[in-house]
Amino acid sequence: MPAVTASTRERILNAAADxxxxxxxxxxxxxxxxxxANVQAPTLYRLFGDKQGLLDAVTAHGxxxxxxxxxxxxxxGDAIADLARGWDSHVEFGLTHPAFYVLMYGVPQPERRPAAAEEAHQLLMGLLEQAAAAGRLRTPADAAARLILATNTGVTLSLIATPSADRDPELSAxxxxxxxxxxxxGPEPTDTTAATLASRALALDATLDDxxxxxxxxETALxxxxxxxxAAHS
Incomplete structure (x- = not known):
């Protein structure tokens, strides 16, 4: 039986992606x-098991x-500006690769979350923790991440589902x-509102362990x- 090389696997994934x-x-x-991919079916089954295994690998590839x-x-240098750019790049990826995006986000598979998906989530959390440390967050980072992901994904799927001629060009922004x-x-909060109290609490929380x-x-945990x-009350 011929050996299965990395290039064979890559060729199969590229064919599936196309x-x-x-x-x-x-x-x-x-x-x-x-x-x-110009391979025999047994090679594909040996690498991926079945169609679901292949789709899981294609999702990870995406x-x-x-x-x-x-x-x-x-x-x-501005975490909030970086979050805005990250939002825009997320939408752009979805509109450029709609089939990939729907496979990645339109069919939830929490039990088969690719490592790259977790790494992408950690990038988002890193930006939110930077914003918290700078006193820029009104809400805890994990709650902010859930809100951003839900709305960013929802907007992208909505735009994908809408014919390009009918899309609202300002919806995402x-x-x-x-x-x-x-x-x-804002970049330099000067008021004493509850929102500023929340941002100060989160800034201290973000830097406490460092x-x-x-x-x-x-006492630290408390x-x-x-x-x-x-922060949650504010």
């Missing part, structure tokens, strides 16, 4: 992929491409600005809880 882009998931049959695009964005305004403060202080582990409660 079929997905032109015909959707229905076009990604094991027979069609094997023919397009997330890896998405993550690579994310990593090309150099930080600006308007939604982005509303969401970011809801979770963040600074020397006289609190015990138990202070984390208090700061999170202040």
């Amino acid at each position: 079929l997905l882009a032109t015909g959707g998931t229905e076009a990604v049959s094991t027979r069609a992929v094997a023919a397009a 997330f890896a491409s998405y993550l690579a695009a994310k990593k090309t964005l150099a930080p600006t 308007r939604t982005r600005d509303i969401v970011l305004a809801a979770i963040s403060t 600074n020397a202080h006289p609190l015990s582990t138990t 202070l984390h809880e208090w700061l999170q409660r202040i």
Whole structure:
């Protein structure tokens, strides 16, 4: 039996990706992929098991491409501006690769989350934690991440489902600005409103573990809880 090389696997994934882009998931049959990649069906089954295993690998391939695009964005030094650029790149990826995007986000598979998807989530959390440390967040980072992902994904899927001639060109930008305004403060908050109290609590919470202080582990955990409660209440 001939050895299966990395290039063989890559050729199969590229063939499946091409079929997905032109015909959707229905076009990604094991027979069609094997023919397009010029491999025998047993090779495909040995690598991926079945059609679902192949689709899982194609999904991971899509997330890896998405993550690579994310990593090309150099930080600006302003976490909120970087979140806005990340939102826009997310939508752009979805509209450029709609079949990939629907496979990645339109069919939830939390039990089969690719490593690249988790890495992309950690990039988002990193930006939110930077914003929190700078006193720019009104809401805890994990809650902000859930809100951003839900709305960013929803907008992208909505635009994909709408004929290009009927799309509202301002929908994504308007939604982005509303969401970011809801979770963040201005660059130099000067008021004493509840929102500013929340941002200050989250800033302390974000930096607490990185600074020397006289609190015990138990006291630190308790202070984390208090700061999170202040932010949530505010």
